[in-house]
Amino acid sequence: MPTPENTHPSPPPQIHLKRNARRRIRVPIHTPKRFYGFGIPGLDVNKLVGKLIVVEGADGSGRSTQLARLVEWLEGCGHATIQVGLKLSTLVSEELEKAKEGNVLSHTTMSLFYATDFADQLENIILPALRAGYMVLADRYIYTLMARDMARDMDEAWLRNLYGIALVPDTVFYLNVSAEQLVQRNFAKNQTLDYWESGMDLGLSRDWFDSFVKYQALMAAQFKRLQTSYGFTMVDGNRSPDAINADLRRKIEQLLIGK
Numbered sequence: 001m002p003t004p005e006n007t008h009p010s011p012p013p014q015i016h017l018k019r020n021a022r023r024r025i026r027v028p029i030h031t032p033k034r035f036y037g038f039g040i041p042g043l044d045v046n047k048l049v050g051k052l053i054v055v056e057g058a059d060g061s062g063r064s065t066q067l068a069r070l071v072e073w074l075e076g077c078g079h080a081t082i083q084v085g086l087k088l089s090t091l092v093s094e095e096l097e098k099a100k101e102g103n104v105l106s107h108t109t110m111s112l113f114y115a116t117d118f119a120d121q122l123e124n125i126i127l128p129a130l131r132a133g134y135m136v137l138a139d140r141y142i143y144t145l146m147a148r149d150m151a152r153d154m155d156e157a158w159l160r161n162l163y164g165i166a167l168v169p170d171t172v173f174y175l176n177v178s179a180e181q182l183v184q185r186n187f188a189k190n191q192t193l194d195y196w197e198s199g200m201d202l203g204l205s206r207d208w209f210d211s212f213v214k215y216q217a218l219m220a221a222q223f224k225r226l227q228t229s230y231g232f233t234m235v236d237g238n239r240s241p242d243a244i245n246a247d248l249r250r251k252i253e254q255l256l257i258g259k
């Protein structure tokens, strides 16, 4: 039995063509990839055809908000996406979470724990997804890990060597948000500040709010230092989510067409 829909004649072919043209998927221009240092042995970087897009920024800077919008936009444009982030590896994320509940491990042990978590995701998620042409969206990358450790007086050369395993992303956005805005956003979201993200282990102040502001300033200084050698794109994160997202989209579009 014909239904009311299929009793109508099909639209003329040129209308189909126009619609398809508008929805055409832009195949990203291939740009060669490289590792910061020794990388993963035996891996052919020329086969990594996807794009690695990193969003960095302090706790509550709006990374999740922006990433969710980017996923929706990129998938709407026909790109397959996958998300990675810190403490998400199948190998050590549970143990890492437990280690964060206490404050008994040394900075070096915690650092190696995080590096293991990163390496596992790099090898088992990021690289295979890039080989399959995915847009890999990373909620933080090695820079947060390095900045946290540098704020705790760990040796920068040792850290650079440790993260020589990392692939150089296609682009890194740093959401730059003032400490006052960060406090407001964190309270709006969690009604509290996080022990580690307030740098309470550093003994900067016994007052959490005061410690948070001091620690975020310390972290911002480390990011500024890393920015000179790793070259992030600084994004003014104090604006509305829409304005920030429009900025990110514009920059990602340029990346996809190889500009």
Ligand SMILES: Nc1ncnc2c1ncn2[C@@H]1O[C@H](COP(=O)(O)OP(=O)(O)OP(=O)(O)O)[C@@H](O)[C@H]1O
Residues within 6 Å of the ligand: 057, 058, 059, 060, 061, 062, 063, 064, 065, 066, 185, 186, 188, 189, 237, 238, 239, 240, 241, 244
């Ligand atoms: N541009 C913005 N302006 C005002 N508020 C924002 C903006 N972006 C996000 N927020 C709000 O700030 C809070 C934190 O945002 P979001 O969860 O995206 O940050 P995050 O960086 O992912 O945080 P976390 O470090 O906890 O993962 C949320 O309540 C969110 O709605």
Ligand SMILES: [Mg+2]
Residues within 6 Å of the ligand: 063, 064, 065
């Ligand atoms: Mg988040």
